[in-house]
Amino acid sequence: MVNLELLSLLEATGTTIYMVFVSALVGISAGLFLGIILFLTGHDQVLENKSIHNVLNLTVNIGRSIPFIILLICLIPVTRLIVGTSIGTNAALLPLIVTTIPFFARITASAFSEVSHGLIETSEAFGASTWQLVQRVLIPESLSSLIRGATLTIIGLVGCSAMAGAVGGGGLGELAINYGYERFNTLVILETVIAITLLVQLIQYIGDRLARHCNLKWVGASIAGIASICLLSQVYAYLPSYTHVLRVGVINGEDVSLLKVVQKLAKEKYGLEIKVIGFDDYVQPNVALSNGSIDANIFQHVPFLNAQIKSHGYHITPVAKTFVYPFGFYSNKIHKLSELKRGDMVAIPNDPSNEGRALLLLSDNHLITLKPGSSLFATPSDIAENPYDLQFKELNVAQIARSLNDVAIGGLTNDYTKPAGFKVSDAVVKESPDSPYANVVAVRSADVHRSDIKKLISAIHSKQYLQATEKAFPNGAAIAAFVPIQL
Amino acid sequence: MIEFIKLNKSYHNKNKTFNALSDINFKINQGEIFGILGQSGAGKSTLLRCINLLVRPTSGHVLINGCNITELDRKSLQAKRQKIGIIFQHFNLLESQTAFENIALPLKLQNKTKVDINQRVNSLLELVDLSDKKEALPKALSGGQKQRVAIARALASEPEILLCDEATSALDPESTQNVLALLKKINQALGITITLITHELEVVKSLCDRVALLHEGQLIECSDTFSLFSDPKHSVTKNLVNQAFVAAAQQHEIKSSKHFTVRLTFVGKDSDLPLISQLIKQFNLTVNILCADITKVQGKTIGYTLCEFLGSEEQISQSLSFIQSTSIKLEILNHG
Numbered sequence: 001m002v003n004l005e006l007l008s009l010l011e012a013t014g015t016t017i018y019m020v021f022v023s024a025l026v027g028i029s030a031g032l033f034l035g036i037i038l039f040l041t042g043h044d045q046v047l048e049n050k051s052i053h054n055v056l057n058l059t060v061n062i063g064r065s066i067p068f069i070i071l072l073i074c075l076i077p078v079t080r081l082i083v084g085t086s087i088g089t090n091a092a093l094l095p096l097i098v099t100t101i102p103f104f105a106r107i108t109a110s111a112f113s114e115v116s117h118g119l120i121e122t123s124e125a126f127g128a129s130t131w132q133l134v135q136r137v138l139i140p141e142s143l144s145s146l147i148r149g150a151t152l153t154i155i156g157l158v159g160c161s162a163m164a165g166a167v168g169g170g171g172l173g174e175l176a177i178n179y180g181y182e183r184f185n186t187l188v189i190l191e192t193v194i195a196i197t198l199l200v201q202l203i204q205y206i207g208d209r210l211a212r213h214c215n216l217k218w219v220g221a222s223i224a225g226i227a228s229i230c231l232l233s234q235v236y237a238y239l240p241s242y243t244h245v246l247r248v249g250v251i252n253g254e255d256v257s258l259l260k261v262v263q264k265l266a267k268e269k270y271g272l273e274i275k276v277i278g279f280d281d282y283v284q285p286n287v288a289l290s291n292g293s294i295d296a297n298i299f300q301h302v303p304f305l306n307a308q309i310k311s312h313g314y315h316i317t318p319v320a321k322t323f324v325y326p327f328g329f330y331s332n333k334i335h336k337l338s339e340l341k342r343g344d345m346v347a348i349p350n351d352p353s354n355e356g357r358a359l360l361l362l363s364d365n366h367l368i369t370l371k372p373g374s375s376l377f378a379t380p381s382d383i384a385e386n387p388y389d390l391q392f393k394e395l396n397v398a399q400i401a402r403s404l405n406d407v408a409i410g411g412l413t414n415d416y417t418k419p420a421g422f423k424v425s426d427a428v429v430k431e432s433p434d435s436p437y438a439n440v441v442a443v444r445s446a447d448v449h450r451s452d453i454k455k456l457i458s459a460i461h462s463k464q465y466l467q468a469t470e471k472a473f474p475n476g477a478a479i480a481a482f483v484p485i486q487l
Numbered sequence: 488m489i490e491f492i493k494l495n496k497s498y499h500n501k502n503k504t505f506n507a508l509s510d511i512n513f514k515i516n517q518g519e520i521f522g523i524l525g526q527s528g529a530g531k532s533t534l535l536r537c538i539n540l541l542v543r544p545t546s547g548h549v550l551i552n553g554c555n556i557t558e559l560d561r562k563s564l565q566a567k568r569q570k571i572g573i574i575f576q577h578f579n580l581l582e583s584q585t586a587f588e589n590i591a592l593p594l595k596l597q598n599k600t601k602v603d604i605n606q607r608v609n610s611l612l613e614l615v616d617l618s619d620k621k622e623a624l625p626k627a628l629s630g631g632q633k634q635r636v637a638i639a640r641a642l643a644s645e646p647e648i649l650l651c652d653e654a655t656s657a658l659d660p661e662s663t664q665n666v667l668a669l670l671k672k673i674n675q676a677l678g679i680t681i682t683l684i685t686h687e688l689e690v691v692k693s694l695c696d697r698v699a700l701l702h703e704g705q706l707i708e709c710s711d712t713f714s715l716f717s718d719p720k721h722s723v724t725k726n727l728v729n730q731a732f733v734a735a736a737q738q739h740e741i742k743s744s745k746h747f748t749v750r751l752t753f754v755g756k757d758s759d760l761p762l763i764s765q766l767i768k769q770f771n772l773t774v775n776i777l778c779a780d781i782t783k784v785q786g787k788t789i790g791y792t793l794c795e796f797l798g799s800e801e802q803i804s805q806s807l808s809f810i811q812s813t814s815i816k817l818e819i820l821n822h823g
Contacts, residue, residue: 116577116579118575119579119581121541121579123592123596124541124568125541125573126568126573126596127568127596127597128565129565132596140581140583140584141583214583
């Protein structure tokens with residue numbers, strides 16, 4: 001269970017503020033524009049145009065009638081096209097903006113229709129152009145309503161941004177759902193609800209003040225203020241560690257609880273404060289490490305890290321091995337490798353990383369020889385010698401678990417042993433502690449010599465952590481590989 | 488200055504056509520205060536709005552200094568409109584802006600510099616005697632003050648023409664006098680042609696040089712103000728002038744009276760004549776005065792008297808002949 005601290009609450013609040021206000025700035029501007037056109041093309045107005053007005057009117061009504069969660073999902077392909085990804089805070093911005101535009105367009109049009117027709121006639125009589133009518137009469141005269149509408153819109157966006165958790169948008173809503181609701185942690189829900197309430201109160205207070213003493217200068221100042229808050233909320237994420245707390249990222253689940261042991265030991269023995277931060281996917285921990293949101297992560301093996309470095313250009317260095325979660329070959333037919341016969345069928349995973357891992361394990365056990373210079377992503381075509389004439393069948397790992405009756409041996413990752421009815425200790429052959437697939441402690445390359453990192457490594461390479469892990473991963477499911485990596 | 492030629496305006500609503508203005512032809516001269524008088528629904532507002540094309544006529548032309556504004560493109564029309572100020576019954580001030588900013592509006596629309604705007608608005612505030620209300624919002628001003636702000640705004644871009652749309656109808660009598668005096672001052676000091684529409688005879692009487700009377704979309708009378716009051720031609724005009732002096736209820740009583748009833752209008756060289764006492768002495772007639780009033784139009788006096796003549800037919804006919812020999816106007820309302 002995650003111990004929610006003030007820091008992650010603040011971070012989530014920052015993300016929410018960023019999502020809400022960026023989408024508000026863009027959405028309200030666009031909505032204002034659309035609303036102006038909607039109003040001006042209306043009946044008896046200066047740009048009266050029935051067909052344009054009707055089309056806009058229909059568009060706005062349709063836009064307003066789509067529930068946000070549906071819009072969020074419908075927009076995924078568009079988001080991917082524009083933002084490049086459909087996951088994350090920036091991907092959540094697009095649907096938030098799209099939902100804001102028709103809402104604020106309607107608010108604008110109805111605020112304008114409150115302006116007396118006499119005033120519109122007056123400005124026309126004084127020779128105002130259409131744009132001057134908007135700028136000098138409609139907007140100033142309805143400013144108060146527009147501000148109240150904008151306040152309403154922004155508060156609505158706070159609610160929508162909570163749903164943005166559905167696309168990994170982050171923020172308070174996601175915190176409440178992922179760490180509170182999903183993990184039955186009432187405290188987290190309560191804390192986030194309080195944070196959201198405070199945020200809404202603040203927005204309403206500022207909105208009311210502005211609406212009462214409105215003039216364009218104040219509105220301009222507030223927009224500038226909001227823009228800088230958005231920037232600050234993002235800069236905050238890039239600030240280097242500002243406390244003596246060492247922030248360590250792991251994947252949510254078993255690892256979070258296991259790290260408590262390290263946390264306790266580090267504090268008692270080395271006086272080092274560690275904060276454990278849980279992630280839900282395998283990409284963010286390196287992103288966070290790279291941008292300084294965390295100081296170390298423990299979730300990946302070196303081949304994975306290298307691939308990430310290659311594609312993202314991270315300056316991340318592994319400093320110590322932790323455990324090997326061994327890949328192994330399992331069989332319903334034989335118990336030892338020596339029982340393999342010529343021409344036997346061997347199932348290996350078909351994904352690049354695990355296929356290479358499987359072939360490397362066979363090669364280490366002298367069943368095949370790989371061509372010199374073969375990478376960790378070898379395929380059967382990289383086999384130089386196959387003295388036993390083994391027949392390789394490339395399958396999805398989950399499929400291998402079900403197909404063991406049809407092959408002599410099949411390679412499985414740790415996760416699939418249990419569904420296939422095996423303990424890791426049942427493996428015909430499995431990786432040893434010196435496997436290159438050992439998980440590692442990774443840090444920013446500049447930090448490798450930091451003393452707190454060394455203390456962290458010592459706390460990880462401890463008897464306490466070993467025992468706790470072996471208890472959680474019994475029967476050899478986790479093999480300690482407690483060696484520092486020589487730099 | 489302003490000339491209407493064969494002006495028509497009709498509105499189509501479903502299958503019905505409503506003629507708001509039919510075949511209007513008249514001229515408003517440079518520098519005069521011209522009143523357009525009529526009951527509500529007579530087409531006054533429509534006619535006024537044809538001058539700056541807030542309402543576009545269905546057919547016909549409006550010439551301003553010889554320029555046919557109905558043929559101007561959008562840009563030229565906007566420029567032309569900047570030379571035609573307008574004030575409204577309900578002021579139409581920007582509620583969110585101070586008096587100063589309201590007056591500055593036309594100047595801002597013309598992208599004048601800040602310095603120019605400051606100078607011009609301050610002098611206008613002085614002109615309408617509101618320098619101390621510069622920073623006040625409209626809601627803090629009285630009706631009369633609002634209309635003065637509106638007048639200053641209308642004058643901001645130094646117009647040649649000022650249009651007044653029932654400018655005093657929403658004001659109390661004192662403010663009305665105030666505003667009318669201001670309009671007069673503007674007309675005299677700045678030489679601006681003022682065209683106003685009103686349903687109030689008082690306004691026409693105290694302000695206008697000439698008057699046009701509209702009735703059901705038609706121009707029924709157009710004359711100088713004195714003639715309108717002293718010698719109304721059209722029955723509608725007569726009625727209107729009558730109403731100004733005799734309450735409607737009383738008029739009804741006169742019509743059902745058993746006695747010979749006349750209205751005497753004291754105008755011209757004999758307006759000072761002691762007519763009634765002469766009738767009594769000379770023709771031995773009994774005269775019963777029902778109602779009498781005296782008013783000044785354009786500096787000249789007009790007196791009205793409603794009276795019953797009681798006497799023999801001969802006495803009455805002699806009296807009538809006598810009256811007809813003077814400049815005093817006679818109108819028989821009831822033959823008894």
